[in-house]
Amino acid sequence: MDSKFDLVVIGAGPGGYTAAIKAADLGMNVAVIEKDNVGGTCLNRGCIPTKTLIHSTELLNELKNCENIGINVDRVTFDIKKIHERKDEVVGRLRLGIEGLFKSRGISLFRGTAKILSANRIEIWQETENIEINTDKILIATGSKPIRPLIPGIDLKGVITSDELLEMNETLPKSLTIIGGGVIGVEFATIYNALGCEVTIIEAMDRILPTMDKEISQNLTMILKKRGIIINTSARVEKIVKEETLSIQYNHKEKDCTVNAQVVLVAIGRKANIDSLFAENFSVEMQKNAIVVNNKFETSVKGIYAVGDVIAGGIQLAHAASAQGINAVLMMNGKKPQFDLNMVPSCIYTSPEISSVGITQEEAKGSEVNVKCGKFSTLSNGRSMISSQERGFVKTVFDHDSKVLLGAQMMCANATDMISEFTTAIINKLTYENLSAVIRPHPTYNENISEAIENSFGVSIHTISKK
Numbered sequence: 001m002d003s004k005f006d007l008v009v010i011g012a013g014p015g016g017y018t019a020a021i022k023a024a025d026l027g028m029n030v031a032v033i034e035k036d037n038v039g040g041t042c043l044n045r046g047c048i049p050t051k052t053l054i055h056s057t058e059l060l061n062e063l064k065n066c067e068n069i070g071i072n073v074d075r076v077t078f079d080i081k082k083i084h085e086r087k088d089e090v091v092g093r094l095r096l097g098i099e100g101l102f103k104s105r106g107i108s109l110f111r112g113t114a115k116i117l118s119a120n121r122i123e124i125w126q127e128t129e130n131i132e133i134n135t136d137k138i139l140i141a142t143g144s145k146p147i148r149p150l151i152p153g154i155d156l157k158g159v160i161t162s163d164e165l166l167e168m169n170e171t172l173p174k175s176l177t178i179i180g181g182g183v184i185g186v187e188f189a190t191i192y193n194a195l196g197c198e199v200t201i202i203e204a205m206d207r208i209l210p211t212m213d214k215e216i217s218q219n220l221t222m223i224l225k226k227r228g229i230i231i232n233t234s235a236r237v238e239k240i241v242k243e244e245t246l247s248i249q250y251n252h253k254e255k256d257c258t259v260n261a262q263v264v265l266v267a268i269g270r271k272a273n274i275d276s277l278f279a280e281n282f283s284v285e286m287q288k289n290a291i292v293v294n295n296k297f298e299t300s301v302k303g304i305y306a307v308g309d310v311i312a313g314g315i316q317l318a319h320a321a322s323a324q325g326i327n328a329v330l331m332m333n334g335k336k337p338q339f340d341l342n343m344v345p346s347c348i349y350t351s352p353e354i355s356s357v358g359i360t361q362e363e364a365k366g367s368e369v370n371v372k373c374g375k376f377s378t379l380s381n382g383r384s385m386i387s388s389q390e391r392g393f394v395k396t397v398f399d400h401d402s403k404v405l406l407g408a409q410m411m412c413a414n415a416t417d418m419i420s421e422f423t424t425a426i427i428n429k430l431t432y433e434n435l436s437a438v439i440r441p442h443p444t445y446n447e448n449i450s451e452a453i454e455n456s457f458g459v460s461i462h463t464i465s466k467k
């Protein structure tokens with residue numbers, strides 16, 4: 001078989017599949033090569049399965065605590081196998097959706113592993129045969145995989161990454177120690193704690209979620225500890241030893257400590273998937289084993305592009321990959337990019353949810369920007385009270401003189417949905433006046449946004465006056 005395409009996309013994750021669809025819509029003859037299921041990490045081993053599990057465990061927590069809202073449930077139990085079956089069903093339906101979108105646009109899907117032979121030729125290793133295809137352009141969107149640190153005992157049975165934990169469909173560990181208190185660490189801690197598992201987090205930095213607003217880390221630490229999760233910060237794992245269970249030995253402020261667990265989840269970050277991607281004697285420029293691209297997402301080889309987790313210095317988020325993929329395809333067709341990639345919101349699906357966009361007050365302190373900040377505690381918001389929410393807040397960061405919004409951070413119900421209002425405002429340089437002119441319906445979580453904005457330059461209606 002010798003086919004010729006305008007664009008071959010390697011990898012059908014959020015970066016690759018959206019780019020392929022956009023390219024087909026722009027009239028390109030497109031092929032996608034995927035060695036696994038379509039949807040990438042996000043759909044198969046990341047965002048979608050974890051958020052489906054979080055949906056189940058949040059419901060479980062609500063049912064366990066619904067007596068105080070007048071609902072009596074005799075005995076709340078759960079079936080771990082069914083929880084995972086539902087997760088797999090959601091994933092399966094979304095996969096079929098992507099395949100349907102490809103079919104409807106005439107995108108050729110090759111199932112196999114791609115090896116780039118040159119700027120215009122790709123070999124595909126399939127189950128029974130190897131084929132080669134020709135193309136004008138190549139877009140690499142092969143994503144990333146979990147990093148396994150070089151700690152003695154890292155290869156022991158039971159020391160796993162999020163990929164394997166999501167496949168533990170039938171058994172629930174009694175105890176789980178998580179190495180890394182980043183996004184994956186805290187999301188899995190929330191899930192397994194709600195399922196009754198003893199959870200310990202070991203984080204090397206002095207706080208969990210070290211890249212987030214400090215107050216978010218402090219509040220989340222308090223909430224997770226209250227739920228019984230043990231959090232050890234400034235702690236470095238030195239080795240893991242197999243005893244009756246797994247013994248995780250770590251150093252905490254010069255002291256040697258140990259915690260035992262049935263399962264150890266390693267969640268210390270992810271690295272680019274570039275293994276065997278290029279033929280011998282052919283490659284593109286790399287930095288720390290990730291692909292270097294220019295502002296058009298083109299690599300050092302003309303006609304070869306890359307987006308998503310595989311690129312050097314990029315933000316490893318599904319929505320960032322999708323936006324990069326669409327921008328890359330638009331620019332390779334001589335069009336203007338659609339997305340402002342300087343303003344990527346981050347979302348963490350703990351309970352309560354966390355989201356952030358733009359700069360924080362702390363970041364402003366370290367720069368020359370003079371800011372005015374606002375904060376509102378969601379405890380006094382009607383909608384939050386109605387749904388028995390835990391403590392939370394919305395914070396806003398405005399430029400002091402121009403009153404243009406520069407950043408916002410939220411830790412409250414629906415924070416991941418509400419962040420887009422702030423992203424829209426920052427991209428369009430909206431000011432305090434523009435944002436405070438908006439009527440936000442009552443009763444909604446959105447009213448927390450109005451109050452935080454108002455508190456930046458004055459006192460909001462639902463804040464106790466200090467006069």
Ligand code: NAD
Nearest residue numbers: 180181182183184185202203204267268269270316347348
């Ligand atoms: P991360 O970078 O978010 O967190 C890793 C954490 O591990 C850091 O806090 C780091 O200080 C700590 N760490 C590193 N080495 C350590 C060691 N030896 N001992 C103890 N702690 C150590 O990485 P992640 O949580 O693995 O997530 C990977 C990527 O996936 C991230 O880029 C994340 O943004 C993305 N992701 C996003 C979402 C979401 O958007 N909701 C969900 C999951 C993953």
